[in-house]
Structure formats: C-alpha cells, structure tokens
Amino acid sequence: MTKQQLAVRFDRRLAQQFALQFNQDVLRGLTSEPQKWLSAQYFYDEVGSALFEAITALPEYGLTRADSRLLQRHAAEMVRFRPEPLHIIELGSGSGAKTRWLLEAEATRHGTARYTAIDVSAAALEMCRTTLGRIPAVEIETENATYLDGVRVALRNRQPGERVLILFLGSTIGNFPLPDAVQLLIELRGSLQFGDGLLLGTDLMKPIEQLLLAYDDPAGVTAAFNRNLLAHINRELGGKFDLGAFQHDVRFDSEESRIEMHLRSVRPQTVWIEALDRGFRFGAGETIWTESSRKFTMDGVKQLAAASGFEPRMHWTDDEWPFAESLLVAE
Numbered sequence: 001m002t003k004q005q006l007a008v009r010f011d012r013r014l015a016q017q018f019a020l021q022f023n024q025d026v027l028r029g030l031t032s033e034p035q036k037w038l039s040a041q042y043f044y045d046e047v048g049s050a051l052f053e054a055i056t057a058l059p060e061y062g063l064t065r066a067d068s069r070l071l072q073r074h075a076a077e078m079v080r081f082r083p084e085p086l087h088i089i090e091l092g093s094g095s096g097a098k099t100r101w102l103l104e105a106e107a108t109r110h111g112t113a114r115y116t117a118i119d120v121s122a123a124a125l126e127m128c129r130t131t132l133g134r135i136p137a138v139e140i141e142t143e144n145a146t147y148l149d150g151v152r153v154a155l156r157n158r159q160p161g162e163r164v165l166i167l168f169l170g171s172t173i174g175n176f177p178l179p180d181a182v183q184l185l186i187e188l189r190g191s192l193q194f195g196d197g198l199l200l201g202t203d204l205m206k207p208i209e210q211l212l213l214a215y216d217d218p219a220g221v222t223a224a225f226n227r228n229l230l231a232h233i234n235r236e237l238g239g240k241f242d243l244g245a246f247q248h249d250v251r252f253d254s255e256e257s258r259i260e261m262h263l264r265s266v267r268p269q270t271v272w273i274e275a276l277d278r279g280f281r282f283g284a285g286e287t288i289w290t291e292s293s294r295k296f297t298m299d300g301v302k303q304l305a306a307a308s309g310f311e312p313r314m315h316w317t318d319d320e321w322p323f324a325e326s327l328l329v330a331e
C-alpha cells in the first residue's frame with residue numbers, strides 16, 4: 001500500500017470515529033433533562049469555521065482583536081521564557097491568523113520555528129496551512145484531532161533539547177465548565193515536562209451590555225453560527241431541524257460569570273434525526289444550551305493555573321477590550 005493510500009485509509013478511520021462520537025454526543029445532549037445541550041465542538045464544520053472567522057471581524061466582538069494586539073506587541077517576550085528552541089503546539093488553532101506573530105518571533109530567535117496546529121475542523125486546519133504556510137522558516141504540521149489526542153500525537157517525537165510551548169488562545173478555555181477546564185489543564189500538564197509553557201488567553205469581565213452585544217450582533221452573524229450547529233446535524237446525521245423554528249438566545253449568568261448561548265424552540269415540535277433513528281420532542285420556549293463563555297478575573301486565571309500544576313510567570317492585558325494572555329509554566 002502506498003503512503004497516499006495509507007493516509008486516505010487513516011483519514012476515513014478518523015472520519016468514522018468523529019461521526020460515531022458526534023452520534024453519541026447528540027443523543028446524550030438531546031435526551032438530557034431538564035436542560036438539553038449540544039457540545040460547542042460541533043459548531044465547527046466547514047460552514048461553522050467560516051462563520052467563526054466572520055465573527056472575529058465584527059465590530060461588536062473585540063475579543064480576537066484584543067488577543068491579536070497582545071500577541072503582536074509581546075510575541076518576542078512570550079517566546080523568550082526559555083532559551084531553547086520551541087515546539088509551538090496550538091489547541092483549536094482555527095485559522096491560526098494571530099499565531100503568526102509568535103512564529104515569526106521564534107523564527108527570528110532561532111532561524112526556524114516548529115509548529116503543530118490541532119483542530120477538530122479540517123476546514124480550519126486548511127485555512128491555517130494557507131495563512132501560516134507562507135511565513136518563511138516555519139515548519140507546519142496539522143493534527144485533525146481533539147485537544148489531548150492531538151497533543152499526544154504531536155509530542156510523540158519530541159526532539160532532544162527542544163521545549164514545548166502550548167497555545168490555548170482566544171479564551172477557548174472559557175467554553176468549559178470550571179471543573180472541566182481544570183481537568184483539561186491537569187491532563188495537559190501531565191503530558192508536558194517540567195519547565196514547558198502554556199500561553200493561555202482569557203477574556204476578562206466587562207460591562208454586561210457590551211458582552212451581550214458581542215454574542216448577539218445586529219447583523220446576525222453569531223445567530224447564524226449558533227443555528228449552523230443544527231444545520232451541521234442535518235447535513236451529517238440526517239437531522240430534520242427546521243432552522244427557522246429555533247431562535248438565537250443569549251444571556252449572562254452573573255453567578256457563574258459566563259455568557260450562555262441557547263437555541264430556543266419557537267413552538268412545540270418533534271425533530272427526527274435519521275442516524276439516531278428517533279425523534280426529539282421540544283416544548284414551546286424550550287432551549288438547547290449550545291455554548292458557554294466564562295469571563296475571568298486575573299485572580300481567577302491564577303487560581304486556574306495553580307489548581308492544574310502551572311506557575312503563572314507573566315501576564316499581558318489589553319486595555320481597550322479587557323483580555324489577558326498568561327504565560328504559565330509547568331511546575
């Protein structure tokens with residue numbers, strides 16, 4: 001069997017695994033009582049990844065621009081936390097557009113930069129290759145996998161004398177309930193060596209009206225992104241969701257300090273999903289919880305680091321749109 005045939009067979013196996021997990025997660029989420037939910041991971045098919053890119057350009061959504069400003073201004077300092085060459089590994093890279101500043105800084109320091117992008121979205125990885133592949137002296141690999149599986153593969157051939165810097169940008173950590181975020185970082189820490197780094201982006205608390213607008217923009221791009229989750233189920237699992245029968249619903253939970261996105265059923269309905277061979281009943285006004293985005297304080301970021309075996313080393317914050325990049329070092 002040629003290398004290309006092997007790669008095709010591997011891609012098929014991976015696609016089958018993803019499809020099975022998708023089935024199981026949708027079944028679990030839509031039978032959950034009293035609150036139905038769907039994992040935010042399934043926003044990101046080809047359409048979802050493109051819609052996410054559009055969100056990052058919205059005037060109401062300052063998060064990505066703030067993150068980008070910090071990376072552009074401080075990239076040289078960020079990569080300098082160790083003198084050794086870095087293997088930069090990004091969790092949920094998306095298009096990787098902001099990462100260029102770090103790769104350029106590392107390539108300037110050592111003449112070359114080794115980078116692995118991990119993402120469940122093949123379309124996002126394609127964008128990432130196109131965006132970052134043009135930077136001279138950057139060696140790019142992509143892993144179409146979930147976060148920890150991707151890290152395990154990326155770290156299989158750790159080069160002697162090389163240090164690892166994990167990037168978890170864009171406040172994606174805020175999508176996890178706090179105990180799950182701690183668990184993810186503990187497992188990540190378990191795959192690293194003492195002295196490796198984690199650059200963690202966290203969106204900080206800001207006025208609630210500003211947050212609500214960021215997740216419910218007047219042009220309706222975020223609403224389309226939210227509804228695309230149902231369209232993704234229709235395409236991949238033979239779902240019969242009528243997208244017009246679900247409204248984009250955004251709220252802020254002050255106790256948990258998080259934005260929640262839901263999809264609200266506008267009428268009583270039963271939706272059939274072919275791959276699961278069953279229907280799911282929705283009451284009028286009932287919601288599916290699709291995403292959470294925690295808003296942090298700097299103390300919260302330090303506590304998160306301490307609870308998962310990292311020492312907070314440096315923080316950079318943006319004043320225009322409160323956002324922090326924190327360099328955490330594996331203890």
Ligand SMILES: C[S@@+](CC[C@H](N)C(=O)[O-])C[C@H]1O[C@@H](n2cnc3c(N)ncnc32)[C@H](O)[C@@H]1O
Nearest residue numbers: 041044092093094119120121124146147169170
């Ligand atoms: C909120 S976007 C952030 C993209 C980029 N890091 C940024 O800061 O703009 C989250 C990205 O993580 C990917 N993703 C979501 N869940 C994932 C998972 N469990 N494992 C790997 N990637 C995931 C999505 O496909 C998407 O590209």
